[in-house]
Amino acid sequence: MPAMAKKKKTSPGSICQNKKARHDYHINETFEAGLVLAGWEVKSLRAGKGQITESYVQLKDGEAWLFGAHIEPLKTACNHVIADPLRSRKLLLHHNEISKLFKATQQEGRACVVLAMYWKGPNVKCEIAIATGKKQHDKRAADKDRDWDRDKQRVMRHNA
Numbered sequence: 001m002p003a004m005a006k007k008k009k010t011s012p013g014s015i016c017q018n019k020k021a022r023h024d025y026h027i028n029e030t031f032e033a034g035l036v037l038a039g040w041e042v043k044s045l046r047a048g049k050g051q052i053t054e055s056y057v058q059l060k061d062g063e064a065w066l067f068g069a070h071i072e073p074l075k076t077a078c079n080h081v082i083a084d085p086l087r088s089r090k091l092l093l094h095h096n097e098i099s100k101l102f103k104a105t106q107q108e109g110r111a112c113v114v115l116a117m118y119w120k121g122p123n124v125k126c127e128i129a130i131a132t133g134k135k136q137h138d139k140r141a142a143d144k145d146r147d148w149d150r151d152k153q154r155v156m157r158h159n160a
Contacts, residue, residue, distance in 0.1 A: 017116045026134060037089065038081070050069070050117055055114045113131045
């Protein structure tokens with residue numbers, strides 16, 4: 001009997017996270033946005049088939065759009081719908097949040113990135129953030145601090 005592949009444990013409401021964004025950017029302010037999805041996309045997300053590592057948010061015509069999020073269609077989905085896994089999806093935000101995002105992204109070095117996708121009740125929510133890009137030396141310093149904290153915990157555990 002073949003061994004079953006272990007799936008990574010995430011929080012109960014979590015669908016997917018963008019860990020690369022936290023490594024590449026300083027997170028300034030976060031927002032929670034709803035997503036406009038088709039039925040097959042919701043079914044795929046329930047099966048854990050979502051990925052947001054290459055996704056980004058673009059603001060146009062007073063609306064926020066999610067680009068680059070990959071939702072793989074299920075093989076058992078209906079045949080009469082042509083599923084596009086990389087289609088752009090509309091984000092549901094309040095008008096004042098959209099204007100805040102628009103003002104922030106107009107500044108030099110700021111971007112709007114996607115951090116996580118998760119369930120909130122029956123709805124899919126997306127955590128987006130206004131972020132500033134990190135320089136290479138900032139990334140090295142963060143890695144060094146994280147390694148030092150890990151070594152410190154290891155020593156404390158060993159001596160206790």
